[in-house]
Amino acid sequence: MRFEIEKKLKNKLGRAGKITTPNGVIETPSFTVVGTKATVKSLTPEQVNSLGAQAVLGNTYHLYLQPGDDVVKAGGGIGKFMNWKGPTVTDSGGFQVFSLGAGFGTGENKFSKKDNFVQSSTLNNSEHGKLAKIDEEGVEFQSHIDGSKHYFTPEKSIEIQSNIGADIIFAFDECTSPTAEHEYQKEAMERTHRWAKRSLDHHNHLVARHPSRNKQALFGIVQGGRFEDLRKESAKFMAELCPPAGGFDGFGIGGSFSKEDLDEALAWVNKILPESKPRHLLGIGEPIDLFIGVENGVDMFDCVSPTRIARNGTLYTKEGRINIENAKYTKDFSKIEEDCECYTCKNYTKAYLAHLFRAKEMLASTLASIHNLYFIVNLVKNIRQSILDENFDEFKEEFLKSYYAK
Amino acid sequence: MRFEIEKKLKNKLGRAGKITTPNGVIETPSFTVVGTKATVKSLTPEQVNSLGAQAVLGNTYHLYLQPGDDVVKAGGGIGKFMNWKGPTVTDSGGFQVFSLGAGFGTGENKFSKKDNFVQSSTLNNSEHGKLAKIDEEGVEFQSHIDGSKHYFTPEKSIEIQSNIGADIIFAFDECTSPTAEHEYQKEAMERTHRWAKRSLDHHNHLVARHPSRNKQALFGIVQGGRFEDLRKESAKFMAELCPPAGGFDGFGIGGSFSKEDLDEALAWVNKILPESKPRHLLGIGEPIDLFIGVENGVDMFDCVSPTRIARNGTLYTKEGRINIENAKYTKDFSKIEEDCECYTCKNYTKAYLAHLFRAKEMLASTLASIHNLYFIVNLVKNIRQSILDENFDEFKEEFLKSYYAK
Numbered sequence: 020m021r022f023e024i025e026k027k028l029k030n031k032l033g034r035a036g037k038i039t040t041p042n043g044v045i046e047t048p049s050f051t052v053v054g055t056k057a058t059v060k061s062l063t064p065e066q067v068n069s070l071g072a073q074a075v076l077g078n079t080y081h082l083y084l085q086p087g088d089d090v091v092k093a094g095g096g097i098g099k100f101m102n103w104k105g106p107t108v109t110d111s112g113g114f115q116v117f118s119l120g121a122g123f124g125t126g127e128n129k130f131s132k133k134d135n136f137v138q139s140s141t142l143n144n145s146e147h148g149k150l151a152k153i154d155e156e157g158v159e160f161q162s163h164i165d166g167s168k169h170y171f172t173p174e175k176s177i178e179i180q181s182n183i184g185a186d187i188i189f190a191f192d193e194c195t196s197p198t199a200e201h202e203y204q205k206e207a208m209e210r211t212h213r214w215a216k217r218s219l220d221h222h223n224h225l226v227a228r229h230p231s232r233n234k235q236a237l238f239g240i241v242q243g244g245r246f247e248d249l250r251k252e253s254a255k256f257m258a259e260l261c262p263p264a265g266g267f268d269g270f271g272i273g274g275s276f277s278k279e280d281l282d283e284a285l286a287w288v289n290k291i292l293p294e295s296k297p298r299h300l301l302g303i304g305e306p307i308d309l310f311i312g313v314e315n316g317v318d319m320f321d322c323v324s325p326t327r328i329a330r331n332g333t334l335y336t337k338e339g340r341i342n343i344e345n346a347k348y349t350k351d352f353s354k355i356e357e358d359c360e361c362y363t364c365k366n367y368t369k370a371y372l373a374h375l376f377r378a379k380e381m382l383a384s385t386l387a388s389i390h391n392l393y394f395i396v397n398l399v400k401n402i403r404q405s406i407l408d409e410n411f412d413e414f415k416e417e418f419l420k421s422y423y424a425k
Numbered sequence: 426m427r428f429e430i431e432k433k434l435k436n437k438l439g440r441a442g443k444i445t446t447p448n449g450v451i452e453t454p455s456f457t458v459v460g461t462k463a464t465v466k467s468l469t470p471e472q473v474n475s476l477g478a479q480a481v482l483g484n485t486y487h488l489y490l491q492p493g494d495d496v497v498k499a500g501g502g503i504g505k506f507m508n509w510k511g512p513t514v515t516d517s518g519g520f521q522v523f524s525l526g527a528g529f530g531t532g533e534n535k536f537s538k539k540d541n542f543v544q545s546s547t548l549n550n551s552e553h554g555k556l557a558k559i560d561e562e563g564v565e566f567q568s569h570i571d572g573s574k575h576y577f578t579p580e581k582s583i584e585i586q587s588n589i590g591a592d593i594i595f596a597f598d599e600c601t602s603p604t605a606e607h608e609y610q611k612e613a614m615e616r617t618h619r620w621a622k623r624s625l626d627h628h629n630h631l632v633a634r635h636p637s638r639n640k641q642a643l644f645g646i647v648q649g650g651r652f653e654d655l656r657k658e659s660a661k662f663m664a665e666l667c668p669p670a671g672g673f674d675g676f677g678i679g680g681s682f683s684k685e686d687l688d689e690a691l692a693w694v695n696k697i698l699p700e701s702k703p704r705h706l707l708g709i710g711e712p713i714d715l716f717i718g719v720e721n722g723v724d725m726f727d728c729v730s731p732t733r734i735a736r737n738g739t740l741y742t743k744e745g746r747i748n749i750e751n752a753k754y755t756k757d758f759s760k761i762e763e764d765c766e767c768y769t770c771k772n773y774t775k776a777y778l779a780h781l782f783r784a785k786e787m788l789a790s791t792l793a794s795i796h797n798l799y800f801i802v803n804l805v806k807n808i809r810q811s812i813l814d815e816n817f818d819e820f821k822e823e824f825l826k827s828y829y830a831k
Contacts, residue, residue, distance in 0.1 A: 056780070056786060057777075057780070060786065060787060061788065063788065063791065085780065085783060086755065086783070086784075090755065090776060090780065093756060093758060093776075094758055094774060102777075349492060350496060350499060352499060352500055368506075370492070370496060370499070370500055371507065371508075373492070374463070374492035375462075378464075380462060381466060381467040381787055381791075384787060385467075385791075
């Protein structure tokens with residue numbers, strides 16, 4: 020994997036760049052589309068490609084449980100298995116293990132049975148609920164599918180991600196609640212650091228054993244919650260694990276912080292992380308967050324939100340979100356956005372989408388997901404372009420003024 | 426609408442032909458894909474077109490209730506509303522009114538809440554259940570969605586179908602159970618004849634009132650159950666309603682007969698119906714039925730079965746059906762059919778499909794529906810080709826030997 024910086028923002032941490040992976044190029048800043056179980060929900064890979072997505076992120080926890088990383092490996096790795104011809108990414112499994120798998124938020128989150136969580140808003144318990152059993156070696160968790168018990172270690176996570184075979188993988192980390200206190204955050208962060216070192220060592224071991232395989236890029240994850248001292252300490256630790264050769268190829272920045280902390284926390288971290296390696300902000304993707312992320316040095320994003328809210332009939336527009344099930348749209352034969360170039364807006368009216376949602380037709384999810392992903396993927400592309408064109412601040416102001424006007 | 430016969434089977438009633446509609450040509454025999462609520466479930470119109478489908482059939486009953494034929498009309502008619510650029514067909518609403526809407530088979534049919542019925546297998550009650558109130562004028566029924574009461578007459582059905590705006594529409598008919606006795610079948614058939622006449626008169630009235638609109642082709646429906654005298658009487662009546670100018674443009678052949686009666690019943694009817702007009706066998710589409718239909722003079726088919734069974738993981742192959750959820754497919758990296766040219770077979774393995782079904786991912790329905798529709802649509806295309814190539818009998822024997830071998 021190679022990372023080149025093309026242009027930087029003046030007086031800010033943001034930059035436009037290019038990541039070259041064995042399966043293609045990711046122009047950054049970039050929004051990576053989530054394909055939890057080796058499928059972007061309700062879309063074909065061609066539809067994902069057509070809407071402008073450059074990379075797909077699968078979830079290690081989900082793929083390990085279903086269909087099993089051995090099946091994905093036997094199918095030629097996640098890209099070939101799911102017929103996605105571009106770059107791929109997997110997360111470490113940490114987030115799901117500590118939320119879904121450990122009974123986090125059970126009954127509180129309407130998505131808990133079906134999908135992975137919205138990262139920053141659902142972790143309420145620094146003890147990870149009753150079902151999480153963490154020790155120095157790893158974590159025991161229960162499958163959200165059948166309750167069966169499993170044990171993840173940093174080495175196990177790396178083995179699984181090696182089998183899944185994505186271009187970019189992540190070190191195993193402990194995810195904590197944003198409300199966890201300093202003492203627990205520090206303990207968890209220090210464990211995450213030791214696990215990062217073990218993830219890196221095991222990754223290097225696998226690479227040495229299979230030199231002919233495409234080398235996966237390994238990203239270390241910075242944690243530390245909302246605390247400045249911890250975030251800085253974590254960034255320093257990860258930065259030091261980097262050079263010389265064999266270090267991390269990039270960095271993940273883990274939730275959990277509240278939305279209010281986002282810009283500060285990113286600035287603390289990204290001022291310390293080496294400029295020459297890409298940074299992925301994990302699980303965050305609302306429009307405002309994308310601007311904050313980019314200007315504070317984030318190169319990659321991923322989030323289930325655009326497709327999840329799409330399946331509930333919530334659609335992005337430049338004037339904010341709308342819910343297509345609102346009665347006023349049933350006879351509205353205009354497009355979601357008249358000037359939107361997505362497949363959905365080029366071919367369908369609001370009235371047709373309203374009908375599909377009310378009739379609970381599957382095509383509703385497909386068309387809404389295409390629009391929302393197009394909106395977010397292309398917003399990040401436009402942010403990138405504004406860096407290249409040196410008008411980031413104007414673009415940001417104009418967009419946010421319209422989007423949050425109501 | 427124009428219908429031309431290109432070639433006939435020797436010593437049989439089958440023929441290859443061509444129907445020209447305002448929105449394009451249908452080469453016959455042809456399988457029309459069902460898009461009940463102005464969407465072919467889980468597919469985009471481009472996917473439907475790519476798999477070789479020539480025409481889409483919407484259900485009048487469903488579209489009347491949701492989103493309402495006024496909405497479809499305001500959206501430019503069914504084709505424009507749903508972004509389908511080829512020919513379109515609507516049924517009369519009769520079948521659903523007498524099954525879904527009248528409480529037919531309630532609780533007995535697993536699809537009763539979600540979809541329309543499989544035509545020939547679910548009608549068990551010649552009295553149409555307690556909720557059907559038939560009189561000479563029309564039929565009162567309850568919405569399967571909210572229980573609200575509605576009243577369909579032949580004139581109402583034609584008005585609705587005029588609003589929906591398909592290229593081919595059907596006269597309003599009474600659908601009976603295949604087990605109904607002769608006395609009731611005769612009574613229902615005679616009512617259907619009077620309703621056919623009223624449908625035709627009202628259609629001609631609408632055409633005269635709106636001469637500038639694309640003229641919809643109106644098909645009359647032959648009924649008569651499994652009784653030779655009634656089927657022949659019904660065919661004669663419909664044939665006589667045909668010439669001179671202003672008569673039916675083609676014919677529907679309504680269930681209900683058992684599978685065993687199919688070839689005889691079709692032969693009785695199609696020997697009487699004028700050769701120069703196309704015939705649509707309503708709601709039947711299993712492979713064996715397609716061959717029996719064609720050799721007995723059927724030009725058009727439609728059936729929900731290919732997409733419905735697809736959503737349950739049942740896939741057509743030349744060696745019969747398979748269920749992709751069978752454990753043996755979870756690590757089977759072969760295609761559904763190695764020589765199948767459909768999008769699904771060109772890009773995905775059985776193991777991937779098995780995973781999508783087990784994970785209850787929406788893409789499962791999409792990929793399975795594409796394969797099954799491709800299979801059936803292209804089977805009918807190949808039957809057509811075998812008529813043109815004068816090897817229908819050989820093709821039929823070879824296909825059925827393989828398909829029903831197990």
